[in-house]
Amino acid sequence: MRAKHQEYEKLFMSANTSNPPHSDPATAAEWIEFYYQQGWSDGLPLVPPTEDSVQAMLATGGLTGDEVLGTIDERNSIIPAEKVAINAVMAGCLPEYFPVVLAAVQGLCHPEFHYHNPATSTGGSGLAIIVNGPIGPALGINATNNAFGPGVRANATIGRALRLVMMNVLNTRPGLLDRATLGTPAKYTFCFAENETDHPWVPLHVERGFRPEDSTATLYASNTLMGVYNQLASTPEPLLWEFADAVCNLATPNVYGFNETLIVLAGEHAEVLRRSGWSKRQVQEFIVQHARRTVADFKRAARLPGEIQPEDETTWRQVMRRPEDLLIVCAGSQGGSWSACLPGWGNKWTRSITVPIRIGVGP
Amino acid sequence: MSRRVFDPTVSSTTPIAFSYTSRPTSLHGLRVGLVENTKFNSEVILRKIAERLAARYQLTMTHLDHKKSSGHSVTPEAIALFQQKADFVLAGVGD
Secondary structure, eight states, X not given: OHHHHHHHIIIIISOOOSSOOSSOHXXXXXXXXXXXXXXXXXXXXXXXXXXXXXXXXXXXXXXXXOOEEEEEGGGTEEEEHHHHHHHHHHHTOOGGXXXXXXXXXXXXXXXXXXXXXXXHOTTOOEEEEEEESTHHHHHTOOOSTTTTSSOOHHHHHHHHHHHHHHHHTSOOOBTTTBOOXXXXXXXXXXXXXXXXXXXXXXXXXXXXXXXXXXXXXXXXXXXXXXXXXXXXXXXXXXXXHHHHHHHTOTTSSOOSBOOOEEEEEOHHHHHHHHHHTOOHHXXXXXXXHHOEEXXXXXHHTTSSOSOOOGGGGXXXXXSBOOGGGEEEEEOSOSSSSEEEEEEBOOOTTOOOEEEEOOSSSOO | XXXXXXXXXXXXXXXXXXXXXXXXXXXXXXXXXXXXXXXXXXXXXXXXXXXXXXXHHOOEEEEEEEOSSTTSOOOHHHHHHHHHHOSEEEEOOXX
16 A cells, blocks of 8 residues: 555656657647547547657567558457557556557457447446466556556556547447447456455456466456445445345346346455355355345336236246356555456456456567 | 558458349349347337238248347348248347
């Protein structure tokens, strides 16, 4: 915590404005306005690319620019490496962030992610990039205080780069191939690292078969974000009851047993579970077992068709079937009794995808 | 000083070229296929439309394909079947 505070202090309190660039800021502003006029922006200013900045981006990915990184069959679309580099520069990425962007783009193209569904749906998902392994701390990707919030360049620009690729390369633009009813602020950017320090269990990438020293990006299509608050629970059961209630919220789109859900454990909640000695599997099983509603509940809310029958009041339906569909990661600050539940966008065809991050070698 | 503009979009490079098939001049006596996309009421609505078209144009509904999900493409196998069994195909979302 103290180190984090010192990091922020260094960033915000020790600003040095005595040696600004020699060029006129109006020149940059003209270019930014020019790029706005082309319709290439997500609404925020774009960093004007240069030959050098695009090449530097490609170099950290071990790419020349001519490579095709993947295809989206339903869109009849390809993703050229140079276009990803241009969008990453525009998003404000440093070159060293580019391997993370590349891994996320590979996730988009994975057949089991099934891009066209979460990208186009009226449900309007934000695509979360969860970074694991040593690259997170190395790049300064925020995993602690305000992990979902603003203020850290790596988080903000890596997530933004992915969205710009979606908009500019895959035409996932509002009103065109992005048909979200409301959308979500997470569509601007959504990238965070898992906090692997003082973790109750093994982090997500190790759970998925990678080594602790590997770095990975997990792409997860999330419909929304519910804060999970509990200040009194000091043992697992009451805390996990609350998570189960969040998971089976009737407003969640997919309550029919086959979707993924992401839980981000933070602060004191992670500590309660770490102290308890419960395994991650136990936690998953408890939540999945208790995430259920009566058929009458579903019918009252018209989430199931038909009249309510007397037996519906005592007939239960699970909203998840498989404990492994409950993704659990740790992030956020140590203090506070807040965690998060992020129901998956998904139908059963869109799965979260974990991709290794490789530096200096093409995907 | 370079003034190169870097276009971040992909406008024309697509892996598969395609063209639209010609439209029938009349619907009378044709065979219609349906593509249902798994959403609530998709099949119901498509079947209703096919029934009404059948009554009006003496159409025959010859094949109904169930997509894997609303976002999946129609499979090549289903397309081949439609080419054999149908003169035109109706697809719809339903929700």
